Amino acid sequence: MRYALFLGCIAPLRYPGIESATRLVFSKLGVELIDIKGASCCPAPGVTRSFTQSAWLTLGARNLCLAQNLGLDILTICNGCFGSLFEISHILNNDEKKRNEVNENLSNIGMRYDGKVKVRHFAEVLYNLGKERIEKCMVNRIEKRAGVHYGCHFLKPSKVKKLDNPEKPKMLDELVSWLGVSSIEYKDKMACCGAGGGVRARAPEVAIKMAKTKLDNLRNANAEIIVDVCPFCHLHYDQTEKTLGYNIPVVHL
Numbered sequence: 001m002r003y004a005l006f007l008g009c010i011a012p013l014r015y016p017g018i019e020s021a022t023r024l025v026f027s028k029l030g031v032e033l034i035d036i037k038g039a040s041c042c043p044a045p046g047v048t049r050s051f052t053q054s055a056w057l058t059l060g061a062r063n064l065c066l067a068q069n070l071g072l073d074i075l076t077i078c079n080g081c082f083g084s085l086f087e088i089s090h091i092l093n094n095d096e097k098k099r100n101e102v103n104e105n106l107s108n109i110g111m112r113y114d115g116k117v118k119v120r121h122f123a124e125v126l127y128n129l130g131k132e133r134i135e136k137c138m139v140n141r142i143e144k145r146a147g148v149h150y151g152c153h154f155l156k157p158s159k160v161k162k163l164d165n166p167e168k169p170k171m172l173d174e175l176v177s178w179l180g181v182s183s184i185e186y187k188d189k190m191a192c193c194g195a196g197g198g199v200r201a202r203a204p205e206v207a208i209k210m211a212k213t214k215l216d217n218l219r220n221a222n223a224e225i226i227v228d229v230c231p232f233c234h235l236h237y238d239q240t241e242k243t244l245g246y247n248i249p250v251v252h253l
Helices: 010-014 016-028 045-051 053-070 079-094 096-109 122-129 131-137 171-178 204-220 231-244
Strands: 002-006 032-035 074-076 119-121 145-149 225-228 250-252
Touching (some): 010 231, 053 074, 053 096, 074 122, 079 096, 079 119, 122 171, 131 171, 145 171, 204 231, 225 231, 231 250
Parallel strands (some): 002 074, 074 119, 145 225
């Protein structure tokens, strides 16, 4: 099994440990990850898409073409990257007019999107590998009470992604349970961390307030760790905890 690894921006720039852990874990599981040379930002929908959908589609399609040239599907380690690239591929595969417009733009750099690349989230791939395969590679069980954070772009829009029930999902809860972690229920579990959609950059006080609400709920539920599947959510929880004085370790799955 081989995938083209799409790192995104935050993991390699702010949390290289996420990247190295991803490479190590998938190697142990027998999954080969191939680097995508020349990849750009996904690009983030909360920024580029809000200004010009054409540029958002074209930049994303360029990344898809890089994986297409490798003959591989894409593996993402970030909800935002997964959301952008998955939705871009879905739009282009179902809208001939937009696909033609994007391919006209791509022709300027000698590329053409043909719709053959699938976009996968790393947690989805881990889940599909199955409990038995993961347990065989596990070194130590993690006996902790964890508050799992799904984030916004992993499961939604659910009518397109169809990975899990967007209101009462089980995928991440089951995944962490295979590692010995007890996934706890807590208030507003499916709420946004507060960072997305440009909120962290444009209205940081709102972003911090939203994260504080979730952190309070996690603390009230006696969470010992927070498990996320998105470096941007990870960054926001991490920085908010430092700002407000919380002490719940944040772990990227």
